[in-house]
Amino acid sequence: MEDAYNADCCDFICAHEEIVSTVRREIPDEDVLYDLAELFRIFGDSTRIRILYVLSVSEMCVCDIAQLLGLTQSAISHQLKALKNTRLVKSRRDGKTVFYSLADDHVRAILGQGVEHVEE
Numbered sequence: 001m002e003d004a005y006n007a008d009c010c011d012f013i014c015a016h017e018e019i020v021s022t023v024r025r026e027i028p029d030e031d032v033l034y035d036l037a038e039l040f041r042i043f044g045d046s047t048r049i050r051i052l053y054v055l056s057v058s059e060m061c062v063c064d065i066a067q068l069l070g071l072t073q074s075a076i077s078h079q080l081k082a083l084k085n086t087r088l089v090k091s092r093r094d095g096k097t098v099f100y101s102l103a104d105d106h107v108r109a110i111l112g113q114g115v116e117h118v119e120e
Contacts, residue, residue, distance in 0.1 A: 042086045043110070047071070048079050055089060056108050059101040 028036075042048060050069055054060060062080065066073045080100055083089040090103045102108055 039086055039088075042082060042088065043114075045079070047075070048083060049111075051076065051079055051083065052088060052102065052107065052111055055100055055102050056111055059099045061097050061099050065100070 027033075047069075051065060054065060054068055060068070062073050062076050065071075065080075066076045069076070080089060080091075084091065087103050088107050089100050091098050091100050093099075
């Protein structure tokens, strides 16, 4: 059986400069990669995923989300703040009630692709 360490090593100690140069040009700036990591960190919480998923079905207020998910309004508000800070959800006021919805179709696409991936 081949050593696992050796399986990932190249036979020669030389970089394929053309490949490295091509890939280097395609990699986003560090700030973009940091923001992307933060975005995926937000997706790493099941409560936030549940909130995003219900908002993909319908615009809702904190009270409705809390009742649907069996959580406190305080817990939902806390998670909605994180989701708003990363521009995944937006809000609108109607009188004294604030309604939340997904920020755009990109969020819906990310959720849909994620569900599709885990159901494969």
